Amino acid sequence: MDTKKILIIEDDPHLSQLMRGHLEAIGFAVEVAMDGEQGIEALEHAPDLILLDIMLPKMDGLTILKMIREKGDWGAKVPIIIVSNLNPDTDEILKSTAMYTPAYYLVKAELSLQEMTDKVRGALSLA
Amino acid sequence: MRIRSKITLLAGALVFVASAMIVMQYVNERQQTADLLESVRKEREASFSSIVEISGAPLAILATDYSIWDDMVDFVTDPDPQFAQDNLADVTESYNADRVYVYDPSGKPVYAYVNGEDPASLPPLPPEAFDLFRKERTAHFFLVQDGTYVEYRMGTIHPIADSMRETEPRGFLLAGKAWDQEQVARFERFSQSIILAQGDPIPPSGVVFPYSVYSWNGDTASEFYIFSPVPIVSESQAASEKELYLVIGSFVLFLILTFVFLEIFVTNPVSTLTRSIERKDYRRLESLKRSRSEFGTLANIVLGFSEHELVLEGKAKDDAILSAIGSGVMAVDAAGNVTLINAKAEELLGITAASVLGRPAAKAFAAQTHTCEPIKDEDLPLLRALREKKARTDTLICMRADGTRFPAVVTSAPVVLGGSVIGAVQDFRDITNEEAVERAKNDFISLVSHELRTPLTLLRWSVEKMESMTQIQKQELDLLIAPMVSAIERMRSLVSSILDVSRIELGTFAIGNAPVDVPGSVKRILLELAPHIEGKKLSVEESLPALTKTVYSDERLLQIIVSSVLTNAIRYCDMGGRIRVVMSEGEESVELAISNTGPGIPPEEQPKIFTKMFRASNARLLNPDGTGLGLYISKSFMERLGGSISFTSVPGTDTTFTIRIPYGKAS
Numbered sequence: 159m160d161t162k163k164i165l166i167i168e169d170d171p172h173l174s175q176l177m178r179g180h181l182e183a184i185g186f187a188v189e190v191a192m193d194g195e196q197g198i199e200a201l202e203h204a205p206d207l208i209l210l211d212i213m214l215p216k217m218d219g220l221t222i223l224k225m226i227r228e229k230g231d232w233g234a235k236v237p238i239i240i241v242s243n244l245n246p247d248t249d250e251i252l253k254s255t256a257m258y259t260p261a262y263y264l265v266k267a268e269l270s271l272q273e274m275t276d277k278v279r280g281a282l283s284l285a
Numbered sequence: 286m287r288i289r290s291k292i293t294l295l296a297g298a299l300v301f302v303a304s305a306m307i308v309m310q311y312v313n314e315r316q317q318t319a320d321l322l323e324s325v326r327k328e329r330e331a332s333f334s335s336i337v338e339i340s341g342a343p344l345a346i347l348a349t350d351y352s353i354w355d356d357m358v359d360f361v362t363d364p365d366p367q368f369a370q371d372n373l374a375d376v377t378e379s380y381n382a383d384r385v386y387v388y389d390p391s392g393k394p395v396y397a398y399v400n401g402e403d404p405a406s407l408p409p410l411p412p413e414a415f416d417l418f419r420k421e422r423t424a425h426f427f428l429v430q431d432g433t434y435v436e437y438r439m440g441t442i443h444p445i446a447d448s449m450r451e452t453e454p455r456g457f458l459l460a461g462k463a464w465d466q467e468q469v470a471r472f473e474r475f476s477q478s479i480i481l482a483q484g485d486p487i488p489p490s491g492v493v494f495p496y497s498v499y500s501w502n503g504d505t506a507s508e509f510y511i512f513s514p515v516p517i518v519s520e521s522q523a524a525s526e527k528e529l530y531l532v533i534g535s536f537v538l539f540l541i542l543t544f545v546f547l548e549i550f551v552t553n554p555v556s557t558l559t560r561s562i563e564r565k566d567y568r569r570l571e572s573l574k575r576s577r578s579e580f581g582t583l584a585n586i587v588l589g590f591s592e593h594e595l596v597l598e599g600k601a602k603d604d605a606i607l608s609a610i611g612s613g614v615m616a617v618d619a620a621g622n623v624t625l626i627n628a629k630a631e632e633l634l635g636i637t638a639a640s641v642l643g644r645p646a647a648k649a650f651a652a653q654t655h656t657c658e659p660i661k662d663e664d665l666p667l668l669r670a671l672r673e674k675k676a677r678t679d680t681l682i683c684m685r686a687d688g689t690r691f692p693a694v695v696t697s698a699p700v701v702l703g704g705s706v707i708g709a710v711q712d713f714r715d716i717t718n719e720e721a722v723e724r725a726k727n728d729f730i731s732l733v734s735h736e737l738r739t740p741l742t743l744l745r746w747s748v749e750k751m752e753s754m755t756q757i758q759k760q761e762l763d764l765l766i767a768p769m770v771s772a773i774e775r776m777r778s779l780v781s782s783i784l785d786v787s788r789i790e791l792g793t794f795a796i797g798n799a800p801v802d803v804p805g806s807v808k809r810i811l812l813e814l815a816p817h818i819e820g821k822k823l824s825v826e827e828s829l830p831a832l833t834k835t836v837y838s839d840e841r842l843l844q845i846i847v848s849s850v851l852t853n854a855i856r857y858c859d860m861g862g863r864i865r866v867v868m869s870e871g872e873e874s875v876e877l878a879i880s881n882t883g884p885g886i887p888p889e890e891q892p893k894i895f896t897k898m899f900r901a902s903n904a905r906l907l908n909p910d911g912t913g914l915g916l917y918i919s920k921s922f923m924e925r926l927g928g929s930i931s932f933t934s935v936p937g938t939d940t941t942f943t944i945r946i947p948y949g950k951a952s
């Protein structure tokens with residue numbers, strides 16, 4: 159089986175390190191982008207799944223989401239999990255991401271690494 | 286009985302009495318005059334009669350003179366013309382006679398002389414006349430001859446020896462005088478009267494009495510009216526009449542004037558006052574009060590006791606209370622028209638009481654729901670309270686007269702008196718501040734909870750990782766500990782910022798006062814931030830000369846401030862840009878200018894840069910996790926230290942923050 163590639167777009171280095179460490183330990187290939195620009199560049203490597211934070215410097219998450227979805231056929235289909243600290247029930251920005259059909263909304267503060275792994279696996283199997 | 290009726294009655298009585306007196310007086314005078322005139326008349330009458338008698342006396346003498354009787358006896362039988370001429374014709378004038386007649390004893394005419402006419406016609410006398418003459422011996426009578434009244438005196442002729450006329454008459458002698466114009470004029474002259482025939486008009490101012498002349502048989506030959514003027518009496522009569530009119534006239538005028546005077550100064554004010562009190566016409570009473578007479582005093586007293594005054598007093602007290610109330614108060618009557626509005630309501634709604642009192646509530650109070658939907662007039666709190674008859678509290682958005690709006694809490698309730706709803710009342714207050722405080726509180730809670738999430742996540746994931754490891758290498762441990770340390774530091778910093786903010790708001794933090802090496806501190810901070818500077822490849826220009834004057838301040842606070850501003854400069858500087866730190870000594874303070882290149886602060890957001898939790902839009906983009914507290918804390922701290930922070934930021938050039946640190950004094 160191919161090693162699946164995961165792209166993490168997250169500005170907090172500690173968080174991204176923890177996530178990367180955990181996912182690599184269970185056999186995924188992980189690339190980390192620190193902001194929107196780096197994220198867009200990393201799309202060239204066609205990851206199998208994207209973990210996206212909405213609150214990013216220089217370019218907001220919504221714009222990045224849109225750009226991913228517009229990256230041709232692959233972009234429209236790639237599973238995206240939004241990992242943020244916003245409340246998906248009330249936050250307007252999160253609600254407006256719905257049109258780009260993210261696979262899941264995860265709230266960092268309520269998330270365990272294990273849960274995150276489960277969701278990643280789930281999204282990949284659905285793709 | 287009312288005053289006006291009394292006065293009218295009094296006036297009427299006075300008029301009556303006075304008139305009666307005057308009329309009686311007049312009548313009295315008239316009576317006296319009449320009596321006087323009556324006595325004058327009698328006197329004149331008597332006088333006239335005697336004049337006539339005196340005038341007729343010579344006639345009588347001629348007719349009865351017995352000195353020539355013996356010759357007359359002969360004359361009757363043998364009339365001698367010469368004798369007649371000498372004794373009868375020629376003498377007529379001296380006896381005031383103008384005719385003489387002689388008859389024989391049988392009544393046959395013997396001689397006639399009339400004013401020189403010889404012979405003349407004889408007066409028509411029937412035999413009966415002579416029978417009477419024979420019996421009476423003398424007579425005085427009138428006959429009408431040729432339309433003129435003639436006065437006759439008759440005497441029987443006897444011999445001289447029978448001067449007493451005791452024997453049978455030997456003849457009749459008649460002497461007459463016509464009452465012609467001359468004779469009448471003579472009478473009039475002597476009697477100072479005018480002889481009027483029947484039917485003649487009677488002149489004024491005199492007395493009139495009748496005078497009759499009789500024929501030989503006693504029949505009235507004629508009746509004359511003798512008018513005798515009485516000038517003084519008639520004058521006084523006329524004067525009296527004039528006087529009468531004058532007196533009555535003046536009296537009536539006087540009465541009218543008195544009546545009018547009383548009407549104006551007594552009756553009218555009394556009646557006005559009474560009516561005003563009866564009708565509770567307080568406006569009238571107020572205006573009467575100003576009059577300076579007793580009526581003004583009365584009106585004032587009445588007002589003082591009136592419900593009106595008490596109501597006004599009560600109202601004034603209520604008004605004072607209403608004015609003092611800090612919420613807007615409005616009330617309507619059962620029909621929904623505004624009956625009351627206090628000063629606070631006027632102020633809140635931007636209207637005047639005068640413009641809305643008595644008008645429908647919707648004219649004064651317009652509102653929207655909390656979600657900005659308009660509320661129909663009939664659903665306004667006051668009108669709902671009227672309709673539903675129960676109290677309610679709503680949070681609404683109220684509209685001011687100028688179109689601006691404000692959030693308000695409105696409590697409305699029906700007003701019940703004697704079991705029925707007579708109106709409704711509402712009080713409302715502007716909760717803009719409360720809402721702002723609420724919002725700020727919520728924002729703060731959101732900010733804090735948000736800020737805590739990332740550090741918590743870091744800690745949880747680190748611990749989760751550790752839990753899953755059966756054994757751990759030092760290297761791996763260090764890797765795991767780093768995020769935890771970072772998280773802890775972030776939380777500590779957050780808590781510290783919150784504490785600082787609260788200390789600033791409560792004013793409770795203590796400021797130290799000791800000499801501070803400002804340039805040294807700044808250099809140290811630059812060193813601490815070196816990794817960040819290098820990470821963004823920034824160049825740093827510094828000018829931090831030693832100070833000539835000592836600065837006394839709180840070093841810890843200064844460090845926090847400078848560190849915060851410098852961190853911002855680094856954070857918002859463009860990649861590969863330039864930071865400049867320049868310190869200069871002023872008169873009263875040291876100025877530290879920290880500049881960075883980069884996009885700067887958007888001009889429209891510059892005024893809010895120092896407000897708590899404010900983040901400029903581009904700052905959000907560059908550093909989404911910032912708290913917005915940094916500059917607020919720095920500015921507040923700086924002000925507590927007696928200094929200030931200001932900035933300039935023009936897009937395209939540097940952004941410069943200038944910290945002014947006062948020299949202070951040793952404590």
